[in-house]
Amino acid sequence: MYKIMIIEDDLRLCSEIEKGLSKWGFNLTTVKNFEDIFNEFVHNRPHLVIIDINLPCFDGFYWCQKIRVISKVPIIFLSSRNTNMDIMMAIKMGGDDFVTKPFSMDILVTKIHAMLRRVYSYGENLGDVIEHNGVVLNINDSTLIYNENKIELTKNELRILLLLMKNIGKIISRDRIMRILWDDDTFINDNTLTVNVNRLRKSLEDIGIYNFIETKKGQGYVIL
Structure with a gap:
């Protein structure tokens, strides 16, 4: 309908x-x-x-x-x-x-x-977006918009935000995030995820989004 x-x-x-x-x-x-x-x-x-x-x-x-x-x-x-x-x-x-x-x-x-x-009828893709507290994630073109500001996301930044914003209020473990980011048998240093999350937080702060992703020590990350 x-x-x-x-x-x-x-x-x-x-x-x-x-x-x-x-x-x-x-x-x-x-x-x-x-x-x-x-x-x-x-x-x-x-x-x-x-x-x-x-x-x-x-x-x-x-x-x-x-x-x-x-x-x-x-x-x-x-x-x-x-x-x-x-x-x-x-x-x-x-x-x-x-x-x-x-x-x-x-x-x-x-x-x-x-x-x-x-x-x-021709199946045109009209965009798929997720919004939370004024933060708008556009999945199809890997961008994020907040208060008239727009940034482009890397593949990993998009995957992290998509997972967290689809699970608002739920703590997502580091292991689960790493499995989504690197879905093969390659060994991934745990610090690599930390670097990706820190870079994402810096990108968010550059357009005025602070404390959007919270760290739960020993558990993982969450967006509230």
């Missing part, structure tokens, strides 16, 4: 869209916190986004551009602002289509179906 995220400040219109799309069996989620749309997107991982231009705090152009940093998910702008400049800006920021208010629900549904069919 496809999941669609609706980012619309007009509660009445939002309700109408939900009612119209629910008839087609879509899994719908509506943004309530307009100050943290990016993290809501990461948490919900929708297959398609419907977004207005006029939103509280930041406009739809801003959030579209933020989403595009980590995902190629289809984005449809839905707005009463219909000048050529608005439409051009929507596409420039990463939008895939533009529907002008007032609109026909039938037209919107047709566009959604066409876009989902075109994008997902």
Whole structure:
């Protein structure tokens, strides 16, 4: 079942869209916190986004551009602002289509179906991300984003973070991490893992992420 995220400040219109799309069996989620749309997107991982231009705090152009940093998910702008400049800006920021208010629900549904069919029928990889406390790990391009800052991760850094962020609150033993990093019979000096973790911590600190990975003496590492 496809999941669609609706980012619309007009509660009445939002309700109408939900009612119209629910008839087609879509899994719908509506943004309530307009100050943290990016993290809501990461948490919900929708297959398609419907977004207005006029939103509280930041406009739809801003959030579209933020989403595009980590995902190629289809984005449809839905707005009463219909000048050529608005439409051009929507596409420039990463939008895939533009529907002008007032609109026909039938037209919107047709566009959604066409876009989902075109994008997902060919198995396009739209990105796989994990978020925790504002730290966003993009698995597909081996990058990490925090407060507008972005760093590229080495293969081992990605593997360490992926394991820890998939197991938030759980202590992962050093032996388990080493088995994942070096999945062969080669002998690995225990200090090699320490070096990798220390380098990762330094990379995180360079973009303002401190004490993200905790050491549990005699047990392993954990992200809380």
